[in-house]
Amino acid sequence: MTLHLPNVTFHDRVEHALADTQLHVALERATGRFTTLRADALASLPEAEAVRDRARQIRAHTLSKLDVYLTQFAAAVEAAGGQVHWAADGEAANRIVLGLARAGGVKKAVKGKSMVSEETGLNHALQTAGIEVIESDLGERIIQLAGEMPSHIIVPAVHKTKEQIGELLHEKLGVPLTRVPEEMTAAARASLRGEFLAADMGISGVNFGVAETGTLALVENEGNGRLTTTAPRIHVALMGIERLVPTLDDLGVMLQVLARSATGQKLTVYTNLITGPRRADEPDGPDELHVVLVDNGRSRVLGGELAEILYCIRCGACLNACPVYQQIGGHAYGSVYPGPVGAVLTPALGGIGPWNDLPHASTLCGACREVCPVRIDIPRMLLALRDEGHQAGQSPLWLKIGLPIYRVTATHPRLFNIAVRFSAFATRLIARAGWMARLPPPLSGWTAHRDFPAFARESFSRQFRKRRS
Amino acid sequence: MAVVRVLEKIGLRVEYPEGQTCCGQPAFNGGAFDDARAMARHTLDVLCGDAPVERLYNLAPIVVPSGSCADMIVHHYPELFAADPVYGPRAEAVARRTYEFSQFLVDVLGVSDLGAQFPGKVAYHPSCHLLRGLGVSEGPRRLLAAITGADLVEPADPAECCGFGGLFAVKMSDISGTMLKRKLDSLEQSGAQTVAGCDVSCLLHLAGGLHRRGSKIETRHLAELLAGQA
Numbered sequence: 001m002t003l004h005l006p007n008v009t010f011h012d013r014v015e016h017a018l019a020d021t022q023l024h025v026a027l028e029r030a031t032g033r034f035t036t037l038r039a040d041a042l043a044s045l046p047e048a049e050a051v052r053d054r055a056r057q058i059r060a061h062t063l064s065k066l067d068v069y070l071t072q073f074a075a076a077v078e079a080a081g082g083q084v085h086w087a088a089d090g091e092a093a094n095r096i097v098l099g100l101a102r103a104g105g106v107k108k109a110v111k112g113k114s115m116v117s118e119e120t121g122l123n124h125a126l127q128t129a130g131i132e133v134i135e136s137d138l139g140e141r142i143i144q145l146a147g148e149m150p151s152h153i154i155v156p157a158v159h160k161t162k163e164q165i166g167e168l169l170h171e172k173l174g175v176p177l178t179r180v181p182e183e184m185t186a187a188a189r190a191s192l193r194g195e196f197l198a199a200d201m202g203i204s205g206v207n208f209g210v211a212e213t214g215t216l217a218l219v220e221n222e223g224n225g226r227l228t229t230t231a232p233r234i235h236v237a238l239m240g241i242e243r244l245v246p247t248l249d250d251l252g253v254m255l256q257v258l259a260r261s262a263t264g265q266k267l268t269v270y271t272n273l274i275t276g277p278r279r280a281d282e283p284d285g286p287d288e289l290h291v292v293l294v295d296n297g298r299s300r301v302l303g304g305e306l307a308e309i310l311y312c313i314r315c316g317a318c319l320n321a322c323p324v325y326q327q328i329g330g331h332a333y334g335s336v337y338p339g340p341v342g343a344v345l346t347p348a349l350g351g352i353g354p355w356n357d358l359p360h361a362s363t364l365c366g367a368c369r370e371v372c373p374v375r376i377d378i379p380r381m382l383l384a385l386r387d388e389g390h391q392a393g394q395s396p397l398w399l400k401i402g403l404p405i406y407r408v409t410a411t412h413p414r415l416f417n418i419a420v421r422f423s424a425f426a427t428r429l430i431a432r433a434g435w436m437a438r439l440p441p442p443l444s445g446w447t448a449h450r451d452f453p454a455f456a457r458e459s460f461s462r463q464f465r466k467r468r469s
Numbered sequence: 470m471a472v473v474r475v476l477e478k479i480g481l482r483v484e485y486p487e488g489q490t491c492c493g494q495p496a497f498n499g500g501a502f503d504d505a506r507a508m509a510r511h512t513l514d515v516l517c518g519d520a521p522v523e524r525l526y527n528l529a530p531i532v533v534p535s536g537s538c539a540d541m542i543v544h545h546y547p548e549l550f551a552a553d554p555v556y557g558p559r560a561e562a563v564a565r566r567t568y569e570f571s572q573f574l575v576d577v578l579g580v581s582d583l584g585a586q587f588p589g590k591v592a593y594h595p596s597c598h599l600l601r602g603l604g605v606s607e608g609p610r611r612l613l614a615a616i617t618g619a620d621l622v623e624p625a626d627p628a629e630c631c632g633f634g635g636l637f638a639v640k641m642s643d644i645s646g647t648m649l650k651r652k653l654d655s656l657e658q659s660g661a662q663t664v665a666g667c668d669v670s671c672l673l674h675l676a677g678g679l680h681r682r683g684s685k686i687e688t689r690h691l692a693e694l695l696a697g698q699a
Contacts, residue, residue, distance in 0.1 A: 018643055323630045327647045361641060363634025363648075364498060366601035386500025395499075396640075403496060407504040411511040413488040435680055445639035449646030450677030463470055464485045 037264025076214025536599025
């Protein structure tokens with residue numbers, strides 16, 4: 001499990017993010033745009049709500065019979081001439097890909113976008129073994145050149161402004177400095193063309209695997225995914241074991257909501273359906289097709305109360321809609337899966353231990369649930385994870401002390417009334433003109449950004465009693 | 470008290486069961502489910518008295534003047550006691566007859582004009598748990614629109630969270646603070662003189678932020694505006 005940046009606390013990362021003005025410009029531009037585009041795209045889909053319901057049903061059904069569909073999928077992939085590999089965890093997945101690379105004499109690999117490969121740390125594993133890996137997705141290429149990790153599920157370089165990207169390409173690729181996105185794209189394209197032709201292996205992710213046909217569905221907008229999966233002689237596709245749909249018809253339903261929720265497009269520019277390697281009568285395509293099915297904690301999640309997070313189709317809509325993500329961006333989460341979905345998926349896969357802060361980085365406002373194409377109840381799972389962390393003793397000391405006091409007070413009305421009267425007295429004593437601008441920790445968190453009013457002189461229950469008598 | 474005045478104005482008799490404390494939402498949102506359950510049991514005891522379960526559905530409706538507390542009772546109490554043979558049925562029965570204040574007026578009683586008067590530009594803040602938890606959106610706006618003298622203005626991104634989130638405002642103070650700033654900026658740009666809402670915790674958060682920046686915008690619970698008469 002290589003989900004996180006070590007040695008930096010969540011609070012330090014947040015502080016860093018909030019102080020980064022460039023990040024704010026980039027996030028404001030991108031998340032606002034995606035949110036509007038998504039809303040428009042869904043409005044243009046007839047019966048959008050019914051399609052979302054159907055998409056959710058498909059995901060729920062598939063996961064309830066995942067063992068059956070995995071077996072069917074694996075058999076179909078092999079029947080089409082592909083090879084299936086099973087990886088219990090991230091290390092196993094990396095080992096499998098490395099083994100395939102060595103067996104095929106691979107010196108250079110091009111890679112399309114794959115969140116699973118980020119999860120397993122594949123690039124690092126291959127590069128350590130002396131195999132060069134070139135990211136072919138423009139966003140991924142940008143962060144590879146910058147030596148960073150993705151900060152968004154579908155827009156990995158969303159944290160960068162176009163100005164910053166222009167400078168980066170100028171510095172790393174030696175292209176003329178520009179602020180025009182089209183010129184940057186052209187420069188990246190020119191530098192990537194040669195890589196596709198020189199690579200021995202193409203590595204990709206998978207958006208959906210179709211169980212009945214063994215088809216891999218990959219959506220993208222740049223054409224790099226198509227080149228990555230067809231130009232090199234070996235194609236290795238990495239996919240999480242949950243990423244299946246039963247039939248091609250089901251795939252059609254999922255594609256109706258995926259691009260709309262992700263980028264606001266009706267469909268992505270490229271929708272690749274890959275069934276098996278190049279056949280004898282076909283002019284191009286890879287000689288070998290390998291599908292690596294990665295578990296890495298998923299089968300454990302499947303049986304528990306967080307299973308619903310596996311419905312996720314990685315559209316990123318919850319990130320764009322989340323008011324917390326909009327402020328802190330993806331890197332602050334520290335995981336390859338940021339935002340609301342990441343705040344559930346990361347501790348679900350990696351354990352609550354190192355990730356206890358993530359479920360708390362939410363106001364439970366429900367914007368994520370509202371935009372999720374498959375209606376995942378993310379707030380419910382954030383709460384369940386908070387409870388798990390609390391039970392594991394991860395709450396701060398003041399809460400550990402405060403909660404039992406609060407509980408006793410709130411279950412004994414007399415004590416509660418005394419506490420209310422005391423608070424009214426105390427707050428009126430220290431308040432100036434009815435407001436307090438400074439309170440001791442932990443309430444200093446409140447007064448760091450806002451004032452707190454003194455309590456009313458008389459509680460509601462007393463006022464009500466007086467009114468009645 | 471404004472809620473009581475409004476309900477009495479339309480001819481209802483209001484009871485206040487003594488012994489009420491806190492519904493337990495802060496503990497629930499903090500992830501302390503056990504503590505939340507203890508407080509929820511207390512609240513259910515107070516609201517049910519010694520009535521047998523089969524009679525609980527026939528008792529008077531419960532009106533809650535705060536969206537997130539109502540959402541806690543309506544949605545999370547039944548979840549918390551899903552496996553409890555004693556409190557499960559009580560939670561279901563209480564959830565069925567609990568309404569947030571504006572929801573009760575508009576959806577249950579069909580009232581939308583209370584003949585109230587309030588001068589000035591008013592912005593409505595649709596609190597998250599009220600909007601996305603209970604699905605209340607149009608009702609409060611209709612009630613506000615019917616107030617003589619009140620001019621409803623719509624700030625940018627009205628449905629965006631104000632950043633309160635219970636303990637979030639204390640634990641993740643800086644993130645909460647930047648969210649609050651966005652919200653207050655949009656309220657000020659809207660030209661509103663009053664921001665009205667149906668959730669006391671969001672209003673408390675907004676009021677604290679507005680006071681800190683010395684803003685002239687005032688926060689009011691919807692009931693306070695509805696109780697206003699010429």
